[in-house]
Amino acid sequence: MSYELIALMMFSTMMLLLLTGQRIYGAIGFVAVASALLLWGDGGSELGFSAAMKLMKWYPLLTLPMFIFMGYMLSESGIADDLYRMFHVWFGPVRGGLAVGTIGLMVVVSAMNGLSVAGMAIGASIALPELLRRGYDKIMVTGVIQAGSSLGILVPPSVVLVLYGMIARQPIGQLWLAGAVPGLVMAGLFVIYILIRCALQPKLGPVLPKEERQVSWGEKMRLLQAGILPFLIFLSMTGLFVMGYTSLVESSAVGAVAATLAALVKGRLTFKVLHTTVEKTLGISAMFMWIILAALCFGAVFDGLGAVKAIEHLFIDKLGLGPWEIIIMMQISFILMGMFLDDTAMLVIVAPLYVPLVGALGFDLIWYGVLYTITCQIAYMTPPFGYNLFLMRAMAPPEVTLGDIYRSIIPFVIVMVLAMVLLMVFPEMALWLPNKVYGL
Template sequence: MSYETIALLMFAAMMLMLLTGQRVFAAIGFVAAGAALLLYGQGAVEMPFNAVFRLFNWFPMLTLPMFIYMGYILAESGIAEDLYRALHVWFGRVRGGLAIGTILLMIIISAMNGLSVAGMAIGATIALPEMLRRGYDKMLISGVVQGGSSLGILVPPSVVLVLYGMIARQPVGQLWLAGVFPGLLMGALFLLYVIVICRINPKLAPTVRDDELNMPLVEKIKLLRAGILPFLIFFSMMGLFVTGYLSLIESAVFGAASATLATAVKGRLSLRLLHETARRTLAISCMFLWLILAALAFGAIFDGLGAGRAIEGLFVNDWGLSRWQVMAMIIFSFIILGIFLDDTAMLVIVAPLYIPLVRALDFDLIWFGVVYTITCQIAYITPPFGYNLFLMRAMAPPEITLGDIYRSITPFFLIMVLTIVLIMIFPQIALWLPQRVYLQG
């Protein structure tokens, strides 16, 4: 049996295991362990230990629990509710103002957390009921909450970019900086869509009544203080890291400690809050560690079989595709897989296969990390199995049906595709900031 056939059987077995409903790390790890024992015999028992030591020697992994903790404690402390109230007052008189404020809130939450789950939870529990009560169109607000929450895996400190950096062996700092302008671009396009669609059809988003917004300017300015702490934490953390005063891990610790201090300043720090935040942080961090361990073992066998070189030979030599045609196929395959898998599963399953190919085709791996991450965002909202779709259905009130949720996401899906196209045409959207910062440093 040829190595290519073995690699194909491994991939097919892994997909079959995933279809049975097994946990992703269990499916990947089981196939990796079985293939290793069959191919290498008793010597394969060393592979899990090697994977563990490779993982534990990669110090940026220490940032994961810090950023997850930071996001959860800021979310649980009520700071997000204060932010939304301020945005509600300042944007309430604008047509679609609450939807605009929700997207801005999602961008801020993304900068605090690095995961889309927190943004979705906050948007669905705080913003969505408020907009429904005020007569906003249910499909518009469903799309706003889902699209806005997906920014969490692109805007730094993105946890997905940390994982990509480990698998691609790329500097996390450069990946974060590369995600800044694409994330802001996508957020700006979301805002532009909401403004235009609300101007075209004012019935979608009524303005808030004057009696709710009439307050002295001094009171409005006081409400803006709700955003001072999150912005101060984010810019201090990223600024100290980018300027070289703190290392990546030190900046993560600084962010977590600052978030705890901010919660204490707000008078909301308690043992219950610390216990719940620590429990959630541990659960998410352990999930990522198991996934990466399984992926390292699976990738080691796949690389040993020459699967990456086989894919390169198929696309370039046998099919005669150009480098951009190959890139288009890679992106398309990510979108198709995203219908069935979440972003982390795609990262640990497919990225190790494509990264050597992307490098061989002379694409910048920092740039590809941003393109991949946006593709993951599309996967989050792609029917029928997009992760955010089901999370939204679980949190939304009964009047928002699954059909409404599916239809609401179409314009945001198209905006994400447009963002990928723009970054492919103008790579400097992603590369200018990291090149400028690191070349000057």
């Protein structure tokens, strides 16, 4: 049996197990270890052990629990509620203003957390009930929250970009900076769409009642203070890292400590908040570690089979595809996998195969990391099994049906595809800022 056929059987077996509802790390790890034992006998068991040791020695992995802790601390302590009140007052007098404010909230939450799940939880629990109570169209606002939450894996400090940097051996600082401009551009495109749609159909996003709009400038300026703490946290964490004063791990620790101090200053650092934050941080961190462990083992077996070279030979020599055709095929495969898997699983399964090929084709791996992340955002929101769709259904009130959720994301997916095309046509969208800061 050829190595190409073995690699294909491994991949198809893994996908079959995932479709049966098995846990991601269990399916990936089982296929990896079983294949290693069948191919190399007892010596194959060393692959799993070596992967575990590599994970334990992976110092940058300490950043994950730190960033996750920071995000949940800010969420559980109610600082996100203060932010939404600020956006509510400032944008309420505009048609669709509360939806625009929700996008603003999501951008700030993304800059504090780096995970789309946290953004979804905050948007569904804080913004969605308020938007529905104000008479906003349920289909539009459901799409707003899903689209806004997806910014969490693009705007720094993106946890997905940290994982990509580890797997692709690329500098995390450059990846963070590369995601900043495309993330803000995408948020801007969302805002433009909302404003145009609500201008054409005012019933979708009514303005606040007159009595609620009569807020003094002094009160408005006071509410702006809600954004000071998140800005200082983001600046202390990302700014110190970009300027070279702290390492990546030290930067994540600064963010976690700063978020805890912010909760303390606000008088909200209770035992319940701390307990919930630590509990959720432990659960998410353990999930990431198991998935990465299984993926490292799977990648080691694939590498031993020469699967990367086989895929390169298939695309370039046998199919005769050009570099851009291969890139487009890769992105389509991510969108298809996104119907069944989350972004982390997609990354750890195919990155060991795709990243070397992208480099061999002459593309910048920093740019590709951002392109991959945008594709994950699209995959997250693509029916019938997009990950975000079911998260939204679980968090939304009963009057928001699954059909509403499916319809809500169509225009926002189109906007995301536009952003992806812009990034492919103008790579400097992602590369300008890291090149500027690092003098490349």
